[in-house]
Amino acid sequence: MIDFELPAEYETFRKTARDFARKEVAPLVDEAEDKQEFPRPLLRRMGELGLLCLTIPEEYGGPGGDIFTQCIFTEELGYVSLGMAIGTMVHAAYAATLLLECGSEEQKRRYLPPACQGAEAWAFAATEAEAGSDRSRIQTTVRDAGGHYVMNGTKTFITNSTIADYLIVEGYTDKSKGMDGLSLFIVPRDTPGLRVRKLSKAGIRCSEIAELTFDDCVLAKDSQLGVPGEAFDKVRRIRTASWLLVGARAIGVSRAAYDAALEHAKTRVQFGRPIGHYQANSFKLAEMAMNIDAARLLMLRAAALHHQGRECFQEASMLKLFASEMAVRVTNDALQMHGAHGYMMDSPVQRYFRDARMLTISEGSSEIQHINLARGLGLKADDYY
Ligand SMILES: Cc1cc2nc3c(=O)[nH]c(=O)nc-3n(C[C@H](O)[C@H](O)[C@H](O)COP(=O)(O)OP(=O)(O)OC[C@H]3O[C@@H](n4cnc5c(N)ncnc54)[C@H](O)[C@@H]3O)c2cc1C
Incomplete structure (x- = not known):
């Protein structure tokens, strides 16, 4: 017999998620939309309640939930504000999951617990002005300069990049290999040479979005995320x-x-x-x-x-x-x-x-x-x- 209902514990979780969204998120929406600002303390509050980065295992500081809990929480956030839901999911589902899937043990232990607590915020940057659906057109390059890497390029439409402490950035380490030459890097947002220009959009106005310019940004040797060419x-x-x-x-x-x-x-x-x-x-x-x-x-x-x-x-x-x-x-x-x-x-x-x-x-x-x-x-x- 096929059951179209999720087990009872998920419905209990939905009630928690719904109460949180309606009592703690909904009251923030109008002001956040007017100011076009994502309320950064909200991530910390979600972290306190164990609602952030739901699929990250407990050993890395996450709540150890599964994809069903993540879907339920996202839906309930989306009910009160799509903008809040998108800002949260770029941090919790995109960036944190990339860290979990690609990070070294050291990177996971360093970055995941503060991400799950909402103490550090994350963005993910792939899109460029000339590389939207077609990522082979990415122009951002990362050169191995011996003791460090040097990143150059421009990314655009990057959610959370104005509020993030760290960005995961996709760029070519070896253009001759085509898409297999794309790699991922962890870039602190205060890296010298990184400029952030906020953009304004028609909807989800409380989710912040920006253009990023990397001008000879020096990145530490341990900033590469995962195996080169795996991005x-x-x-x-x-x-x-x-x-x-x-x-x-x-x-x-x-x-x-x-x-x-x-x-x-x-x-x-x-x-x-x-x-x-x-x-x-x-x-x-x-x-x-x-x-x-x-x-x-x-x-x-x-x-x-x-x-x-x-x-x-x-x-x-x-x-x-x-x-x-x-x-x-x-x-x-x-x-x-x-x-x-x-x-x-x-x-x-x-x-x-x-x-x-x-x-x-x-x-x-x-x-x-x-x-x-x-x-x-x-x-x-x-x-x-
Ligand atoms: C609100 C918002 C937040 C975003 N946040 C992020 C983020 O955090 N990080 C990030 O990296 N990116 C982000 N993006 C960028 C997003 O991923 C791109 O918008 C998306 O990849 C599409 O690229 P594009 O907008 O340049 O459109 P294009 O790729 O230029 O496409 C333009 C139009 O052509 C169509 N098209 C393209 N190729 C084909 C084809 N082969 N056949 C038929 N039609 C085609 C498309 O469907 C579209 O209708 C965000 C975008 C928005 C709007």
């Missing part, structure tokens, strides 16, 4: 797991938009009836509920495979594509159903729509996911991602 494969694997969390975030923001739309449909009266009585709106709500459920099932399948250590590239790609496109549709429909009330800046509904819009662009755009899926069908598709 492409490692980042690809972490990115596959991160698609589960994109799915969770998409479900979170869609649920928030759906709940608001359902409430509005029941209470807003026009032409003598609540607008939810009109089929145009009730059918929209039915579609929203169905799509959110479908995304959840795709997420549970991919998470179950990941949890068992099985290959889940196609399943995670399908989830990322479906859930992110679904979130754009659901938040758009919720806004439409609110009319002008939803379009005002003091309504959270316009924020859900602006925030959700980024989900189809980053971490492997919808077009790139179509390429992945077509390749999985055995069709000839270029090996871009």
Whole structure:
């Protein structure tokens, strides 16, 4: 018999995650959005409560949770703020997982405990102005200068880079090897020669993003993360797991938009009836509920495979594509159903729509996911991602 419910302990964890998100995160959202600032103390608070870096094992200072707890926490954060969820996950899921997967024992013992406590914040920098979906176009180089490395290049759209203490940066150590010449480095943000220029964006405004310039940055010999030339494969694997969390975030923001739309449909009266009585709106709500459920099932399948250590590239790609496109549709429909009330800046509904819009662009755009899926069908598709 297949069980579509997670065991009871996960539902208990969901209650903890939901209480935290609603009581401690939601009150910070409006000010953080206005100022375009991620509330840095929040990471420390999550660390205190054992909610940060959930999948990091206890021996490295983490809570020792699994991918299901990470998905649940991400979804509940995404319900109150997609921006907070993204800032947290870049630190907790991208950077901390790369440290766990690629770090030497010494690096793991040095960097993971403060990351799990939220005492040190992390960012991950791959994208460049000319290297978005196509990472082979990365221009950042890292030269071995004997006793140290020297990094030169520019990265852009890097989440958390304004608040981070450390960045994991991808650059070429040997361009002649193509993608196999890409390596990862741990770069302290106060490294001389590193400049950070904050950028402003249309949505998830409380998640900070910046352009980084590395001008002859001298890096210590022990700053290399993992084996030289391994970066492409490692980042690809972490990115596959991160698609589960994109799915969770998409479900979170869609649920928030759906709940608001359902409430509005029941209470807003026009032409003598609540607008939810009109089929145009009730059918929209039915579609929203169905799509959110479908995304959840795709997420549970991919998470179950990941949890068992099985290959889940196609399943995670399908989830990322479906859930992110679904979130754009659901938040758009919720806004439409609110009319002008939803379009005002003091309504959270316009924020859900602006925030959700980024989900189809980053971490492997919808077009790139179509390429992945077509390749999985055995069709000839270029090996871009
Ligand atoms: C809010 C936000 C936060 C981000 N945070 C980070 C971060 O922390 N670290 C980081 O390294 N990066 C980050 N990024 C960058 C993100 O990963 C890139 O936006 C993404 O890789 C896509 O690259 P691009 O935006 O340059 O688009 P491009 O690759 O230039 O693509 C432009 C358009 O062309 C389409 N396209 C590209 N190639 C093909 C193809 N072969 N076939 C069909 N269509 C194609 C794309 O789907 C897209 O619609 C962030 C981006 C955003 C928006």
